[in-house]
Amino acid sequence: MEFEAVIGLEIHIELNCATKMFCDCPNRPGDEPNLNTCPTCLWLPGAMPRLSEQALEKAALLCLGLGAELQPRSAFDQKVYYYPDLPKGYQLSQAHLPLSRGGGLDIIDENGAAKRMRIHHIHMEEDVAKLVHEMEGRVPVSLVDFNRAGTPLVEIVTEPDLRTPYEAMEFLKALRTQVRSVGSSECNLENGTMRADANISIRPRGTTQMSTKVEVKNMNSIRHVGDAIAYEISRQTAAVQAGEAVLLHTRLWDPDKKVTLPMRAKFEGPCVPDPCVPVLELSEEWIETMRARLPEMPSVKAGRFSRRYGLTDDEALSLIADPEVARYFEVVAEEGVAPRTVMHWLITQLVPAVKERRQELAGSRVTPARFAALLRMLAKDEINASAAREVLVSMFDSNEAPEAIVGVRGFEQISDLDALDALIDKVIGEQPGAVADFRGGEEKALGFLVGRVMRASGGKANPKVIRGLLADRLGEAKP
Amino acid sequence: MDPIFFHRNPETATGHGHAAVQGHATGHGHAPDDGRLRGLKVAVQPGVAVKGWPTDAGSHALAGYVSLEDATVVQRLRGAGAYLCGSIHAAEFGFGLAGGRTGEAVRQAFADIELVLDSIGESRVAAARAGVCGLKPSYGLVSRFGLIGLIPSMECCAVLSRSLDDIRETLRIITGQDGLDFSLPDEEAPDFSSMAIDPGKITIGVIDEAQDALPATEGEEFRASLEALRRRGFTLQEMSLPDFSLFSLVHRIVGSVEASSAAGRYDSVRYGPRAPGAKNWNEMYLLSRAAAFGPFVKSYLIQGAFFQFERYGAFEDACRIRARLVREMRRLTSQVDFLAFPGIDGGAAGVPSGGMAGVPSGGASGDTAAGVPAKGGPGSPGEAPSAPRYGAQASLRGVYAEFASTLFANVTGQPVLYLPSSPGGGRAGIQLTGPRLADGRLLALGESLLETDRKGD
Ligand SMILES: [Zn+2]
Numbered sequence: 053m054e055f056e057a058v059i060g061l062e063i064h065i066e067l068n069c070a071t072k073m074f075c076d077c078p079n080r081p082g083d084e085p086n087l088n089t090c091p092t093c094l095w096l097p098g099a100m101p102r103l104s105e106q107a108l109e110k111a112a113l114l115c116l117g118l119g120a121e122l123q124p125r126s127a128f129d130q131k132v133y134y135y136p137d138l139p140k141g142y143q144l145s146q147a148h149l150p151l152s153r154g155g156g157l158d159i160i161d162e163n164g165a166a167k168r169m170r171i172h173h174i175h176m177e178e179d180v181a182k183l184v185h186e187m188e189g190r191v192p193v194s195l196v197d198f199n200r201a202g203t204p205l206v207e208i209v210t211e212p213d214l215r216t217p218y219e220a221m222e223f224l225k226a227l228r229t230q231v232r233s234v235g236s237s238e239c240n241l242e243n244g245t246m247r248a249d250a251n252i253s254i255r256p257r258g259t260t261q262m263s264t265k266v267e268v269k270n271m272n273s274i275r276h277v278g279d280a281i282a283y284e285i286s287r288q289t290a291a292v293q294a295g296e297a298v299l300l301h302t303r304l305w306d307p308d309k310k311v312t313l314p315m316r317a318k319f320e321g322p323c324v325p326d327p328c329v330p331v332l333e334l335s336e337e338w339i340e341t342m343r344a345r346l347p348e349m350p351s352v353k354a355g356r357f358s359r360r361y362g363l364t365d366d367e368a369l370s371l372i373a374d375p376e377v378a379r380y381f382e383v384v385a386e387e388g389v390a391p392r393t394v395m396h397w398l399i400t401q402l403v404p405a406v407k408e409r410r411q412e413l414a415g416s417r418v419t420p421a422r423f424a425a426l427l428r429m430l431a432k433d434e435i436n437a438s439a440a441r442e443v444l445v446s447m448f449d450s451n452e453a454p455e456a457i458v459g460v461r462g463f464e465q466i467s468d469l470d471a472l473d474a475l476i477d478k479v480i481g482e483q484p485g486a487v488a489d490f491r492g493g494e495e496k497a498l499g500f501l502v503g504r505v506m507r508a509s510g511g512k513a514n515p516k517v518i519r520g521l522l523a524d525r526l527g528e529a530k531p
Numbered sequence: 532m533d534p535i536f537f538h539r540n541p542e543t544a545t546g547h548g549h550a551a552v553q554g555h556a557t558g559h560g561h562a563p564d565d566g567r568l569r570g571l572k573v574a575v576q577p578g579v580a581v582k583g584w585p586t587d588a589g590s591h592a593l594a595g596y597v598s599l600e601d602a603t604v605v606q607r608l609r610g611a612g613a614y615l616c617g618s619i620h621a622a623e624f625g626f627g628l629a630g631g632r633t634g635e636a637v638r639q640a641f642a643d644i645e646l647v648l649d650s651i652g653e654s655r656v657a658a659a660r661a662g663v664c665g666l667k668p669s670y671g672l673v674s675r676f677g678l679i680g681l682i683p684s685m686e687c688c689a690v691l692s693r694s695l696d697d698i699r700e701t702l703r704i705i706t707g708q709d710g711l712d713f714s715l716p717d718e719e720a721p722d723f724s725s726m727a728i729d730p731g732k733i734t735i736g737v738i739d740e741a742q743d744a745l746p747a748t749e750g751e752e753f754r755a756s757l758e759a760l761r762r763r764g765f766t767l768q769e770m771s772l773p774d775f776s777l778f779s780l781v782h783r784i785v786g787s788v789e790a791s792s793a794a795g796r797y798d799s800v801r802y803g804p805r806a807p808g809a810k811n812w813n814e815m816y817l818l819s820r821a822a823a824f825g826p827f828v829k830s831y832l833i834q835g836a837f838f839q840f841e842r843y844g845a846f847e848d849a850c851r852i853r854a855r856l857v858r859e860m861r862r863l864t865s866q867v868d869f870l871a872f873p874g875i876d877g878g879a880a881g882v883p884s885g886g887m888a889g890v891p892s893g894g895a896s897g898d899t900a901a902g903v904p905a906k907g908g909p910g911s912p913g914e915a916p917s918a919p920r921y922g923a924q925a926s927l928r929g930v931y932a933e934f935a936s937t938l939f940a941n942v943t944g945q946p947v948l949y950l951p952s953s954p955g956g957g958r959a960g961i962q963l964t965g966p967r968l969a970d971g972r973l974l975a976l977g978e979s980l981l982e983t984d985r986k987g988d
Binding site: 097 | 578580586588593596598599600602675676677678679683684710711712713714716788789791792794795796798800801802812816839840843846850
């Protein structure tokens with residue numbers, strides 16, 4: 053029998069708000085432990101939660117960006133359980149009346165077909181504290197860092213529309229792009245600003261059977277999500293084929309061993325309405341104000357990029373995945389540099405160079421104006437590609453105009469034809485074999501000769517010009 | 532141990548006033564006040580946060596806990612020039628009065644007003660025992676920031692005083708929007724200006740089912756009070772609320788579930804006593820929480836946890852019935868000007884129920900200064916109470932029976948004024964209520980009744 057998987061995802065996303073969700077503490081979980089705490093997020097007696105307006109706005113923008121319908125009425129519940137990372141015995145979460153319902157994302161499956169992946173609902177909730185287990189001498193101690201307690205999260209719960217690990221990975225990529233472009237979160241599995249849990253069950257292909265599902269947690273990259281789901285599908289398939297029952301439980305992905313392992317079930321407490329956070333009533337007017345604040349959505353932007361800049365769909369998609377890269381591209385392209393050149397140099401040179409230096413594109417010394425100046429010199433054949441790469445490196449270390457760097461470092465291309473002719477004569481004299489090969493019809497030999505002339509010029513010659521000159525010279529002499 | 536005060540303000544009233552008059556900050560660095568409540572002496576409960584004061588809410592769970600900031604009510608009273616004289620012994624989390632001395636500070640005139648957390652009717656029962664007035668405001672009118680209670684959707688900061696005028700002035704100061712409590716609804720504050728009451732134009736409703744539940748003697752007292760109202764020219768109207776008996780059940784289920792959640796924070800992780808000897812944190816929780824609460828509160832929390840974890844459907848039903856009761860009460864209050872409810876049997880006045888019964892009242896200096904004569908009350912001043920500080924004995928059944936005629940207003944959130952019996956005995960203690968935000972009108976009605984009390988029927 054052939055099986056297919058039914059996969060749903062539950063994704064937690066940390067909103068990039070300035071403060072925590074119910075108090076004014078900075079939303080910086082990584083600071084020195086317990087630095088960002090106050091009577092409210094430590095839940096001292098008498099504390100009252102004060103829902104952050106920015107958290108609500110960022111959550112609402114995220115919902116709208118995913119095509120979800122904001123609910124006119126939503127409310128917080130108390131998810132009751134007892135654990136030292138939960139400072140008041142319950143977590144404030146919109147369990148019964150979520151912020152939005154519906155929505156979804158389009159992905160391309162492994163067969164190239166477009167598929168709509170639906171979202172069931174999106175709700176807001178607060179994060180819990182972080183537990184640190186250490187040894188004090190020989191005594192094991194558990195320490196609690198409340199910096200993360202109360203940081204604003206949304207949880208996105210999908211419909212079980214996903215069928216393969218590939219689709220799950222594509223969904224997460226599309227989600228990441230979409231959420232980044234609305235500006236609500238960094239959305240990184242690697243640093244925990246996004247956390248994805250997968251619910252997986254299998255059934256005979258072609259049936260609508262509802263099977264027992266297993267929840268898998270602890271995947272720290274999109275790749276791990278794919279691997280964990282693939283592992284779990286084969287594990288469940290093997291179990292069913294061996295006549296074993298799949299039991300409802302939770303498993304943890306072990307990225308080193310590349311297996312999922314059962315974890316002790318976490319106690320899921322009841323959810324009772326919270327009497328302290330007011331019910332959220334969102335007016336049509338407010339929702340429209342939020343909608344007006346939505347930036348251009350990736351699918352719309354991709355379409356515009358391919359039309360306006362003559363890029364292929366893939367090229368456009370590679371640019372818009374990071375809204376900052378897309379913005380940078382547009383500024384440079386509007387400076388009159390050929391869009392495809394901008395795209396190529398941005399993606400293959402500048403972005404990796406910025407990352408290597410642990411900088412942000414926006415704050416880098418290589419401003420769009422300087423980058424455009426560099427690419428213009430390249431387009432005018434004033435420098436060649438290898439020189440441009442070296443100039444780019446220098447641009448990170450000084451604020452000088454690229455033209456000045458080129459002048460000082462002597463990167464100008466040799467375009468003086470007499471000087472080039474002399475070099476070509478020299479190479480032709482040294483390489484009679486290659487010359488004969490070319491004349492005998494071996495086109496590859498020309499490339500070799502161009503390389504020789506380049507080397508003789510110390511890299512300063514323009515390869516296009518040399519190729520033309522060489523071809524002319526050798527052609528003339530052809531019998 | 533001080534028989535009434537759990538903590539007395541180390542700053543004297545005169546010192547405070549002196550600094551305020553000169554416009555200087557006082558010893559604690561408070562800003563100069565605006566003088567509207569200058570000279571008013573305020574007693575609070577240990578569940579009201581006062582910066583730097585021990586604030587244990589009467590519970591071992593918070594033994595030794597000192598507040599880091601003022602509750603909004605405290606900050607506003609200070610800002611108006613009131614003097615905080617101290618916090619008085621109260622029941623654990625103020626719930627149910629057992630073991631506390633609520634009402635004694637105003638009865639004995641140590642204070643002009645007492646702030647009382649009213650979760651099931653504490654302010655009204657305490658007022659009845661002390662023979663003073665008590666107003667439980669509309670839910671959501673007073674900020675709950677800095678108040679330590681158990682039932683967030685039902686508790687409200689109430690005001691006890693011998694004088695309705697002091698209650699009115701206090702409410703003017705403590706009510707209204709607060710940037711620290713977002714749960715207050717965005718609505719207009721009630722009109723607290725005094726207004727004339729013409730009995731001939733006023734209809735007071737009486738709910739039959741509320742009377743039916745009364746013991747015979749109290750029923751008679753209540754009927755006599757109603758007769759007194761009729762004699763003064765008010766029109767009385769009988770009304771029916773067939774589900775009246777469900778108030779108690781709804782309060783008990785919803786209240787205990789909320790309490791179970793609200794007390795979840797007392798886990799000994801961040802504050803509060805931590806029981807020794809635990810091998811892991813599960814044990815630490817169990818041992819610390821077992822030691823944290825007195826038997827009465829513990830039984831309430833366990834009941835709440837039972838409904839939360841084992842009978843969630845019953846909790847949902849109770850929430851639905853609560854919404855229906857609120858609608859029903861809104862319908863009744865819209866048909867008349869006010870509603871009258873039985874007062875509370877003040878026969879045991881001054882004798883707290885439970886563990887501290889027999890605790891004598893001390894410092895009788897103010898006994899006779901009261902504007903409203905105190906009813907009963909134990910004597911022999913000066914003896915220290917011998918009962919343990921925490922964990923008064925009381926039964927859930929007993930407390931719910933005791934508060935049967937007050938808890939309706941905690942379920943609905945409507946305002947209630949308790950008026951003590953008239954000096955001549957013509958009218959017994961009575962609860963007067965109205966629709967949400969009728970607080971100001973209730974005070975006007977109360978003043979008019981006290982006025983005719985003074986003149987005699
Ligand atoms: Zn905080």
